[in-house]
Amino acid sequence: MPNDAFLNDLANGGSAETLLATILKYHPDLRAPIDVVAIAHRAGITEVRDLETDAFASALITNMAKGEAAILCAPGLSAQRRRFAIAHQLGHFLLGGQPVDRQCRNRDLAETRRDTPTRKAEMHANRFAAGVLMPKPLFVASVAGLGKPTVTHLPDIAATYHVTLEAAVTRYADLTQTMCAFLFVKDGVLRYARPSRFFPALSIQAGDPIPASVKSATPNDRIAWLPAEARDWIQISRHTRQPRLTMQILSKANGFQLVMLFVNAAAERRADEEAEKEATEKPSFGQRR
Ligand SMILES: [Zn+2]
Structure with missing residues (x-):
């Protein structure tokens, strides 16, 4: 299988930054907007689909006996939020050892605190999601290309990367x-x-x-x-x-x-x-x- 080296490197785990570096290494030609579903499939997610539910915004369902995992999304999510939710669940799948089933609500997808183990795991999944959808080298280059900072850049950046304004602003504030x-x-x-x-x-x-x-x-x-x-x-x-x-x-x-x-x-x-x-x-x- 051509993906073996990629999967082996991902299996070594590590921080969100290490995993993102691995993804970039095997996808040197990434362009915005990032095809997060394709990356999820290459990384071992067998299925991404919608499930009508009020219980969660997105979920990770694992069957590690078969070495499989699927990502579910509530159909009410906007296209931009759905992309973030998929990247977030991919983060849960790859971060921190053996993946476990997860059900995440909207507030988990916006978590920035790290004061409890649960919030910390959500925050790390969000950092990973931001890094997949807005890879640092691409993002820094596109922001530099815009010239002097101005607030009107942010909706443009969100459109380029097909993410919510909130996700674009958070990434901008992290990297500027x-x-x-x-x-x-x-x-x-x-x-x-x-x-x-x-x-x-x-x-x-x-x-x-x-x-x-x-x-x-x-x-x-x-x-x-x-x-x-x-x-x-x-x-x-x-x-x-x-x-x-x-x-x-x-x-x-x-x-x-x-x-x-x-x-x-x-x-x-x-x-x-x-x-x-x-x-x-x-x-x-x-x-x-
Ligand atoms: Zn989560």
Whole structure:
């Protein structure tokens, strides 16, 4: 069988990143949108099908005596969510030793916490799913090709990879080298936030009302960088200079808004250096020259 080496390498297991590297090694010509069903079949999933149910969004059914596994999806899922659900179950199948049967709900497919073993397993399956659907080398190259970051890139990226806006934003925040944060807002209330790695700690939490400047933005407004009041969004320490924040707002007619907060890291570094220089150049009291 031509797939033997691939299956052997996958069977060695490891982290989501190791498995993703193996998938990329054997699929060097991957192009967006990724054919996740084809990859699942090559990786040992014998069947992917819909099953009418309210019990789960997607499930993994294993028959390891036969060395087989199938992925089931609830038919109500959008095409984008279905692709993510398949990649998520493939993650459960490949991650962490002997696969076991799984039934995952919508909230499992969005899990980012790792504070219990169950949540950790869901979070790892989601990391794997994001990596399969938006492979790092492809994703980084397509984002670089778009030029300076702007909030309107995100729907384009979601369309290119045929994933939900949420999945595209989460992947973008994970991989970008810039200091930015995305906030998903519905009817003036923050639903959840996706900050990039070096973004300052947010002060606004899920369930909080968003500042009036965002609430008043409409779908017809031109998308531009606007100044954002730092204390509305991030935890301000008395001991550090507060960074200059800018934001862009993408508003939809149904009350949904995607807010992108941005800190120009290079400008902040220069401002810090200036402040330090000024402090050391100040003459001290009681010293005469
Ligand atoms: Zn799951």
